[in-house]
Amino acid sequence: KTDGERSGRGRGKSEVRAARGRGYIVMICVCLFVSLALLLGSFYSNNDGDIADSVLLTESTDLSDTSTDNQPSSALVAMSGEEIYARSKNSVVTVASYSGGQSRYYSGFGIFLGGYIATLYEAISDSEQIEVVLSNGVAYPAKIIGGDATVNLALIQCEAMSVDCVSIASGEEVRAGERAYAVGSMGEGKYGASFASCEISCERRTPELIGFDGYRRVFTAIQLDAINDRCMMGAPVFNEYGQAVAVVLSAGEDCLQSFALPIDGVYSVLESVMLGESPTAEALSSLAYIPPTLGILGEQVNEGDIWGVAVRGFLSDTCDASLKLRVGDIIFKINDTLVPDAQTLALKIQEYIPDDEVEVFVLRDGQRLSFKVKLTKNQ
Numbered sequence: 422k423t424d425g426e427r428s429g430r431g432r433g434k435s436e437v438r439a440a441r442g443r444g445y446i447v448m449i450c451v452c453l454f455v456s457l458a459l460l461l462g463s464f465y466s467n468n469d470g471d472i473a474d475s476v477l478l479t480e481s482t483d484l485s486d487t488s489t490d491n492q493p494s495s496a497l498v499a500m501s502g503e504e505i506y507a508r509s510k511n512s513v514v515t516v517a518s519y520s521g522g523q524s525r526y527y528s529g530f531g532i533f534l535g536g537y538i539a540t541l542y543e544a545i546s547d548s549e550q551i552e553v554v555l556s557n558g559v560a561y562p563a564k565i566i567g568g569d570a571t572v573n574l575a576l577i578q579c580e581a582m583s584v585d586c587v588s589i590a591s592g593e594e595v596r597a598g599e600r601a602y603a604v605g606s607m608g609e610g611k612y613g614a615s616f617a618s619c620e621i622s623c624e625r626r627t628p629e630l631i632g633f634d635g636y637r638r639v640f641t642a643i644q645l646d647a648i649n650d651r652c653m654m655g656a657p658v659f660n661e662y663g664q665a666v667a668v669v670l671s672a673g674e675d676c677l678q679s680f681a682l683p684i685d686g687v688y689s690v691l692e693s694v695m696l697g698e699s700p701t702a703e704a705l706s707s708l709a710y711i712p713p714t715l716g717i718l719g720e721q722v723n724e725g726d727i728w729g730v731a732v733r734g735f736l737s738d739t740c741d742a743s744l745k746l747r748v749g750d751i752i753f754k755i756n757d758t759l760v761p762d763a764q765t766l767a768l769k770i771q772e773y774i775p776d777d778e779v780e781v782f783v784l785r786d787g788q789r790l791s792f793k794v795k796l797t798k799n800q
Contacts, residue, residue, distance in 0.1 A: 499661045502618055505602050508663045510614040512585040515554040515606035516540045516563075516577070516655065520547050528605030528656035528669070529553070529577070531584035532691060538584060539668065539691055540655040542568040542575040553579045554606075556614035567694040572640075572708040573632060573670065574687060576694045587657050590664035592683025595624050595643060603648055603669055605656025617653065619645045619679075628680055629712070630671060637799045640670065640709040642680035648672040657684075682708055713775045713796035715752075716740030721762045722751060724784050728761035729753035732783075741795040746783065754782035770796065 500508070516529040516538070529540035538553060545551060551563045561581045568575030595601070599621045607615040623644040632638050643666075645658070651673040658667040658681050667681035686708040690700040718734040729751040735743035746752075752760060756779055760766040773779060775798045782791045 497662045500663050502602055502616065505659050505661075505663045506604060506614075506616045509587060509604045509657070509659060509665075510556060512587045513556075513604045513606075513614055513656065514538060514579075514584065515610045515613045515652070516544045517552040517554055517560065517610055518544050518548045519550040519552075521549070524610075526606055526610035526652045527654055528652060530605075530655075530657045530665070531586040532576075532688070533695055534586060536579045536582065536584055537566070537691075537695055538563065538577050538579060539657075539687065540575050540577060541670075542570050542573045544655065545575045545577065546570070551577055553577070553582070553584075554610060554613055555582075558613075567697075569690060569694070569700055569705060570632070571638070571705050571711070572682070572686070572690060572700075574668075574682070574690050574708075576691045587659075587665040588663060589684055589688065590660060590662070590666055592643060592666045592685050595621050595660065595666050597621050597623050600661055601645060601666070602659045603645075603653055603656045604659070605653040605669065607650045607652055610652060615650075615653075617648050617650075617656075619648060619658075622646050622678060626680065628671075630680070636711050638709045639712050640680065640682070641686075641707060642670060642682060643667045645669075645679040645681055648679040711775060712771055712799045713773050713777065714799040715766070715770055715779075715781070715794065716742040716797050717746065717752075719752070719763055719766075724751050727751070727753050727784065729784065730760060730763050730766050737797070740797045742781075742797075745792040745794055746781070747785065750783040750785050752781055752783050756780050 513528060513530045516527045518525040518527070525544065527540055527544040529538040531537070532539040545565045545568060548565070551565060552560045553563045554560045561579050563577045563579040566576040566578050601619050601621055603617045603619060604614060606613050621643060626642050626644045627639050628642060629637050629639050643658070648669060649672070653669050653672045656669045657665040658669060660666050666684050668684065668687050669679060669681050671680045686704060689704040690708070693700040693704070714736065716736045717732050718736065719730040719732050722729060722731040732746055732748050732750045732752065734748065737743065752766065754760060755766065755769045758769050760769055773796055775796055778793050778795050780791050781794045782789065
């Protein structure tokens, strides 16, 4: 073979080897690209739920959009009392109420953006002037937005300053034995942003308390061990994660036990007030109601084979029962229910509300009579 033929064949072999090399490189690149795509696809597939959860948690809160630091329950970390105080002290204020030269002091806290502050209704009742006082003693005027006396809750607004909103969690989740922390005012308003460590004595109680207007009300409340300063009324109660779960309703030197309203109902009532609407009957009754009464004083007696409650007097000369019943009447049935004793009678009456009318069956001088009697408020 000539030198030219050998040279041509050599170049041909070189070109084949070069082409194969380029093919290998392309195949390796394709494999690497496919592997990378599969790896990324697997990563995003496994984390889609986490990413979605992250987006939702960024855009929503436990009960409202007013909370500034809500986290998923799985990510919540218990905090020390010192940490809870540091986190919440800029959310609480002293509410100073002035009327007729007299001063009253309560606690309050930021609940909605825009300087809206939750407090008790008695803080604004008959008030001529309301001020919000910070822990450093600086006071700002506030205006009354509204409230509801039935549940003793009110909303005020301070536009001259910014108040942090508390982080909120459901009061339904508290349990007896858990630690709780209230932050509010003490010492007739002298000591704002004061810290009180307490314990949940019972997650649900229904105490009957005399309201500031003189009416007895049955509240749905969280029981705390004693908070001994009356100015703490209206203060938020925090769980171990620094979230507000309740609002102090009763406190003072005479309180062996204190009660707090669950934040769920508080938020619902005050949100309606902020929007200029009347709180719903459902929201109000979830927190408190005025129990009705027949308006009599009585004791258990037996007349023949019939047990009942003998009328011994009346709570008021103007109640409907005093106009239709007589002392000595024996009440043995309310509507279709036999009432052989005072406790059964009271439980039956509590199924109704003031101004409802019930049919009262009595024994009078050997006769069986019935009367339509309107229930009244229990004072």
